[in-house]
Amino acid sequence: MPTTCQACQRPIDDNVMACPHCGYRVCHTPSLRRADRQAVTGLTLGVASIFLPVPGLDILMAIAGTWLGIKTMNHPHITRHKTALAALWVGVMALCVNVFFWLVVLAPVLFT
Numbered sequence: 001m002p003t004t005c006q007a008c009q010r011p012i013d014d015n016v017m018a019c020p021h022c023g024y025r026v027c028h029t030p031s032l033r034r035a036d037r038q039a040v041t042g043l044t045l046g047v048a049s050i051f052l053p054v055p056g057l058d059i060l061m062a063i064a065g066t067w068l069g070i071k072t073m074n075h076p077h078i079t080r081h082k083t084a085l086a087a088l089w090v091g092v093m094a095l096c097v098n099v100f101f102w103l104v105v106l107a108p109v110l111f112t
């Protein structure tokens, strides 16, 4: 479905930041909201995974959070750059914390 300019109602490309016909700034396209939402979701997943005491699932959530951060960080429509960056780093950190935690917890069980 093509995006239409809110000011002049003419069809515009989904990747432009301003309407080429009238210069109206396009700031509320659905994909912009989606990118921002994914960045927030990524950050939430990363933070939640640190506190989730379920081995495997917490690591998956950390990976998903990191992936969403990477994916949204360079998105042309993202306005929450810091959130995307935070999602990336919290995800990486959560991954390390979770892997380390489960190694410490499971090592005595696995290696004795």
Ligand SMILES: [Zn+2]
Pocket: 005, 006, 007, 008, 009, 010, 019, 020, 021, 022, 023, 024
């Ligand atoms: Zn326009």
